[in-house]
Amino acid sequence: MQAVAHLRRARDWMDAHYAEPLDVERLAAVAGWSRYHFIRSFAAAYGETPMAYLTRRRIERAQDLLRAANLTVTEVCLAVGFTSLGTFSRRFRELVGVSPSEYRAKHPPPPIPGCYLMMWTRPSNFG
Structure with missing residues (x-):
């Protein structure tokens, strides 16, 4: 291979x-x-190193969730694989240029509860 x-x-x-x-x-x-x-x-x-790539992908997914889901910043942090809100916020600011809260304020999510949105957009194992 x-x-x-x-x-x-x-x-x-x-x-x-x-x-x-x-x-x-x-x-x-x-x-x-x-x-x-x-x-x-x-x-x-x-x-970039594998861990830098992984962190970037996690932050990209966090951006998606902050724009689309009515989840708290802490819920987003945990949903994308970070275990520390401080680390998540620091890396988010380094890569995006603003804090997760500032990003959310600029891109408010729709008024749909995040749990429903995540359920509707979850990939199906069928087909």
């Missing part, structure tokens, strides 16, 4: 499991490589 296929498999797996607790060892195992070879190869191919 080509190197890019191993990396793509790990990246796609991260995209599908971004909200779960993930570490480099698990991601390297998905790619079928050692931890250090995986980190170097991923960074060379995608321009």
